[in-house]
Amino acid sequence: MSASNASALAGVRVLDLTDASGVFSTRLLADLGADVVRIEPPDGGSLRSHGPGLNGMQDAECGYYHLFHNMNKRSVVADFDDADALARVKALVRTADILVESGAPGRLAAYALDYESVRQINPGLTYVSISPFGQDGPWSNRSGNDLIAAASGGILGISGSLDEPPMQGNADPSYKMASLAAATGALLSWHGVCRGAPGVHVDISVQEATVMMGVQSLNPCIYTIEGRIQRRQGLFGPIHRCADGKYVTARATPQSLARLQAVAEMRGIVAEEGAGIPGAGIMKQLAANMTAEEVMALVEEFELIGLPVCRFEDIYGHPHFQAIDQFSTVKHKGLGMDLTSVRSPVAGMAADVPACAAPMLGEHTEAVFAEARAEPERPDSAGAAVDVARPLAGVRVLDFSWVLAGPLGTRILANFGAEIIRIESSVRLDMMRMEGDTPNIAPVFNDANLGKRSLTLDMSQQGSAALVRKMVEQADVVTENFRTGVLDRMGLGYDELKKIKPGIIVMHLPGCGVTGPWAKRGTFGGVLMAAAGVNEISGFKGSPPYGIACAYPDFTSPYLLCLQILAALRERELTGLGQEIVLNQLSATVSLMGAEWVRWG
Numbered sequence: 001m002s003a004s005n006a007s008a009l010a011g012v013r014v015l016d017l018t019d020a021s022g023v024f025s026t027r028l029l030a031d032l033g034a035d036v037v038r039i040e041p042p043d044g045g046s047l048r049s050h051g052p053g054l055n056g057m058q059d060a061e062c063g064y065y066h067l068f069h070n071m072n073k074r075s076v077v078a079d080f081d082d083a084d085a086l087a088r089v090k091a092l093v094r095t096a097d098i099l100v101e102s103g104a105p106g107r108l109a110a111y112a113l114d115y116e117s118v119r120q121i122n123p124g125l126t127y128v129s130i131s132p133f134g135q136d137g138p139w140s141n142r143s144g145n146d147l148i149a150a151a152s153g154g155i156l157g158i159s160g161s162l163d164e165p166p167m168q169g170n171a172d173p174s175y176k177m178a179s180l181a182a183a184t185g186a187l188l189s190w191h192g193v194c195r196g197a198p199g200v201h202v203d204i205s206v207q208e209a210t211v212m213m214g215v216q217s218l219n220p221c222i223y224t225i226e227g228r229i230q231r232r233q234g235l236f237g238p239i240h241r242c243a244d245g246k247y248v249t250a251r252a253t254p255q256s257l258a259r260l261q262a263v264a265e266m267r268g269i270v271a272e273e274g275a276g277i278p279g280a281g282i283m284k285q286l287a288a289n290m291t292a293e294e295v296m297a298l299v300e301e302f303e304l305i306g307l308p309v310c311r312f313e314d315i316y317g318h319p320h321f322q323a324i325d326q327f328s329t330v331k332h333k334g335l336g337m338d339l340t341s342v343r344s345p346v347a348g349m350a351a352d353v354p355a356c357a358a359p360m361l362g363e364h365t366e367a368v369f370a371e372a373r374a375e376p377e378r379p380d381s382a383g384a385a386v387d388v389a390r391p392l393a394g395v396r397v398l399d400f401s402w403v404l405a406g407p408l409g410t411r412i413l414a415n416f417g418a419e420i421i422r423i424e425s426s427v428r429l430d431m432m433r434m435e436g437d438t439p440n441i442a443p444v445f446n447d448a449n450l451g452k453r454s455l456t457l458d459m460s461q462q463g464s465a466a467l468v469r470k471m472v473e474q475a476d477v478v479t480e481n482f483r484t485g486v487l488d489r490m491g492l493g494y495d496e497l498k499k500i501k502p503g504i505i506v507m508h509l510p511g512c513g514v515t516g517p518w519a520k521r522g523t524f525g526g527v528l529m530a531a532a533g534v535n536e537i538s539g540f541k542g543s544p545p546y547g548i549a550c551a552y553p554d555f556t557s558p559y560l561l562c563l564q565i566l567a568a569l570r571e572r573e574l575t576g577l578g579q580e581i582v583l584n585q586l587s588a589t590v591s592l593m594g595a596e597w598v599r600w601g
Helices: 023-031 064-069 084-091 115-121 146-152 173-193 204-215 221-226 254-266 281-286 290-303 312-316 319-323 365-374 407-414 444-447 464-472 494-498 525-531 553-575 585-591 596-601
Strands: 013-017 037-040 073-075 096-103 126-131 201-205 239-240 247-251 306-309 327-330 339-343 396-399 418-426 453-457 477-480 504-510 581-584
Touching: 013 023, 023 037, 023 064, 023 096, 023 173, 037 084, 073 365, 084 115, 084 365, 096 173, 115 126, 126 173, 146 173, 146 204, 173 201, 173 204, 173 553, 201 204, 204 327, 239 281, 247 281, 247 290, 247 525, 247 553, 254 281, 254 290, 281 290, 290 306, 306 453, 306 525, 312 596, 339 596, 396 407, 396 464, 407 418, 407 444, 407 477, 464 494, 477 553, 504 553, 525 553, 525 585, 553 581, 553 585
Parallel strands: 013 037, 013 096, 037 073, 096 126, 126 201, 396 418, 396 477, 418 453, 477 504, 504 581
Antiparallel strands: 239 247, 247 306, 327 339
8 A cells, every 4th residue: 555545536626416326426435535515405405305314313314324435525516506605516517627516417408507507617527426227218208216327236135035025135225336436437438538538428328337236136038048037045155054043154164074064964964955056055054053153263274264243332342343443433513523434435546545434514605706716717628539438458457356346447447448458277266157058158257358468377386376476567457356365375466566566456355355354254245234234224123134146245355356456546647656456245235334333332
């Protein structure tokens, strides 16, 4: 991590005109150092009153949703029906790099703040719109919310048990997906603008963003290849109920099967294996006859894939989350109280950005508008040097990641022009590549790796590491999601790579981070989702912790990867230096529920 992470987006001005569906996008940009100015109506709007409020209070300052999503931002008040106030806002637009708005398409046209109008006064502005179903198309004028997005995006219909109605995930997962896509789209466009491209209109559909969560569990090839329609499946992932009534995630590895069978026989357990995941039957029967603590001890001893299914109270006091500083307190001077704050989802880049409490309504109005009067307008973009569809052309990524979260992240980079060289093991093939009867045509693998190049190496053989080091000389980024320490054991850790190229950016995606008791645990997305508390806050009272029917972190982490790589590329332009970034996927998943943590705390 570089010493100047707080400056990653320093000097980038973002105007925030979002509602609940997009407000998290600007929080992410603020965490990365951007100057995010939230423009609010005189009454604060619906988001500030999104309750319940702290201690039962109901006013524009106390809503838990506002207190989380508007941290690290500034607030100005402007009544768009007042001509003078609207003129001040338009003067502010002239000084902005990014504008993010959400709601019904066309809602800002009456004030000449729609894309076609503002591009006339700031051609280099990146304009991001988030709406239920996109800016055009037959459903574009329909209303929507997180529940409607989950239903129309397919996730609602397959979540929960067939014995109950479809189950909605708590903490607005569809809105989070839309915001993650919006923030990523904003930085992709702005990256192009910095190289001479004009600003563009980034169109985010909440429904479409939700569909990405179904890349695995709702992939159309499930029907095309298997002739099967996906239905609600109950407990998602390797979740088992233990003898003490608690739930755990635990999945056998091929290396552990014989030892697990021996443990089962010692306990007199006869486990029948079905046609599904090898070892699933053994784990289910072992868990049913052991306490959750005993199963977790087995997971650690045998190096299985697994973590407990956690409630908020389990997470808050757990040694692992204490070791990674997952929680802190932020003093809100306006309210005169300390609030529970979670680690930023982009903490790998934003660790040095001080957390500031959400602003009071209009707290910065006069200061911001005075700055706008004093600042020059943004210069016109050259408009010819860069293809707006390929702003990352010329960026080379060496991609060691496998399975889903990492490859989906680098797939997004490939979509926008980056050259992704996928380095795969010739002796331990990606399990996604090997799904089904025929290697190389597995649908999810191809979805995650479209547009990349592939190189296979046996890293245990002499010369392989030397070849990678040679490739690093011509690379910008290295990505990996192995268990903690694997890249170092290959002789390819960050300290070694930066000797070859000081500007190299190394992105790690460990499941549980690089410190703490769980740092070396093997994980999958469903395991992380359950351990982060997502399952326990979703569903019906008295039901098991089903969880939404997708490996949620596998679809949020790709965007968090892209955001931090884009910010690091910008910082490298300012400093000439690369950096090492750790995206702790478990921590980030907990942090996506930050508003719920403010409410809980």
